[in-house]
Amino acid sequence: MTERGRFIRPLATRSIAVDVAWAALAAFVFLLPIDLALEQASLAAVLTASGAIALRRISPSASMFMMVVLGIVQVGGSERPSLVDLAMFVVIGTVAVVGTRTEVIVAGVLAFLAGVGATFYLAATGFRFLVLINGPRDQAFLALAAPVTALLGVWAGGLALRAFRSRDRESERRADAEAAASRAEAVATRAEATATRAIDVAESERIRVDIARDVHDVVGHSLAVIIAQADSVPFLDDEARIREVSATIASTARSSLVEVRQVLGQIDGSSTTTDPGSLDAIVQGIREAGVHVDHTVRGTPVILGPEPGTAARRVLQEMLTNALRHGAPGATVVVRETWRGADLVFEVENPVGDGSTGGSGRGTAGMESRLTALGGSFDAAVLDGVFTARARIPYDVQGGPVR
Incomplete structure (x- = not known):
């Protein structure tokens, strides 16, 4: 004017x-x-x-x-x-x-x-x-x-x-x-309230997605182990071996139930650290299912914090579950566990099967999403009939080296 x-x-x-x-x-x-x-x-x-x-x-x-x-x-x-x-x-x-x-x-x-x-x-x-x-x-x-x-x-x-x-x-x-x-303050207040509600909805949705992903990983891994062991029972003629396999099935089911309860209770192991021994237990569970696993560890294992520890357990479970479900029967699964200064790298290799048990791809997408959120990475490919998956999990050291 x-x-x-x-x-x-x-x-x-x-x-x-x-x-x-x-x-x-x-x-x-x-x-x-x-x-x-x-x-x-x-x-x-x-x-x-x-x-x-x-x-x-x-x-x-x-x-x-x-x-x-x-x-x-x-x-x-x-x-x-x-x-x-x-x-x-x-x-x-x-x-x-x-x-x-x-x-x-x-x-x-x-x-x-x-x-x-x-x-x-x-x-x-x-x-x-x-x-x-x-x-x-x-x-x-x-x-x-x-x-x-x-x-x-x-x-x-x-x-x-x-x-x-x-x-x-x-x-x-x-x-x-x-x-x-x-008026502007009132509009800003309403916008802030709307944004807060949207964030709450997004957070709730994220929690639901995380729960679904964790249940998928836990239940999928446990059922794969249980099914593999149950399928071997008809071929066993040693009563002691049958009891051993049955005990392993029961132990796996109980462990799976505990983990599912933790997930549904929003605990999901996130309040505790992860000892590298729990990673060895996951590999051992696959061995007890009758799969030959060549597991090597390089570097100095350390105690992981809640988020990277949970990610490490879930990713290793899913990688071994994929090998168990979709790998060639009787083939050796190679697991390389490498501890570096600021991250943990898993590499899992197994010969591919005949394709009759092709998956939905949800597990691979879940691993990639989980690791991306932590700043890590996941990639997988088939080369010369061998399926190779590689996961990198960043971490902050929560404790000293594991003796």
């Missing part, structure tokens, strides 16, 4: 027609034959003064220019003071209220110059005014200062009204700004 716009806006509700009507009324009054010891103004002076009144809000600069023209008309026509001179007070006061800063300054200068000019004009042409300025000193001073004082007084009054209106508008703007800030 321009500077003028800031001051015209409060007055903009007054239409041009209203200002023109006031100008017409002023012209009518100026032309009335009223005996106020003042001379009748000329038609040119009346039209100029009325035009200035009509334009005082629309174009303060043009209105002040017409006041200069009015002075020229009166001096050029040797006119005496009349009612049209009131237009000068109306224009000066209005410009002080609604004009731009530059127009306000020009109005002040115009008020001073018009007052001084009126004093000299009256002193040169007016007998009554000449008598006043030739009287006592105080009377002369008041007479000389009256035109300037009157015009500057109207200008100062306009400035005061301008300041009051500006203060009121500033208060309104402040109130509007505070209301807008309150």
Whole structure:
């Protein structure tokens, strides 16, 4: 908004027609034959003064220019003071209220110059005014200062009204700004509440996905071991061996049940550390299912924290389950466990089977998702009939090396 716009806006509700009507009324009054010891103004002076009144809000600069023209008309026509001179007070006061800063300054200068000019004009042409300025000193001073004082007084009054209106508008703007800030704060609060609910929903969904993934890994691994051992029972003729296999099946089922309960209870082993011995137990469970496992460990095993420890157990379970389900029967499964300074790497290799037990791919996707969340990685490929899976699990050391 321009500077003028800031001051015209409060007055903009007054239409041009209203200002023109006031100008017409002023012209009518100026032309009335009223005996106020003042001379009748000329038609040119009346039209100029009325035009200035009509334009005082629309174009303060043009209105002040017409006041200069009015002075020229009166001096050029040797006119005496009349009612049209009131237009000068109306224009000066209005410009002080609604004009731009530059127009306000020009109005002040115009008020001073018009007052001084009126004093000299009256002193040169007016007998009554000449008598006043030739009287006592105080009377002369008041007479000389009256035109300037009157015009500057109207200008100062306009400035005061301008300041009051500006203060009121500033208060309104402040109130509007505070209301807008309150509305924005309310919107932000609602948005924050919505975002919080969305985060809660996302967190709940993430927990459900994690539970489903963990149940898949735990149950899938345990059932694969149990099925493999159960399938071998009909081929055993040694009662002691049958009892041993049955005990292993029961132990695996109980262990699986405990882990499932932990998962469903949101415990999932996340509050405890993981000893490397639990990883050996997973490999041993596959061996007891009748699979030959070539397990090698390189580096110095350490105790893992809750998240990497859980990831290590679940990933190793899923990798061995895949080898048990989809590998060639009777083939050796190679497990390489490498402990490095900041991560644990599992590599599992097994000859591929005939494809009759192809999986859904959910386990592989679950391992990749789990490790990506920890900053690790998972990849798998088949090369020359051998399925190779590699998992890298970053970790922070929770304890010293395992002795």
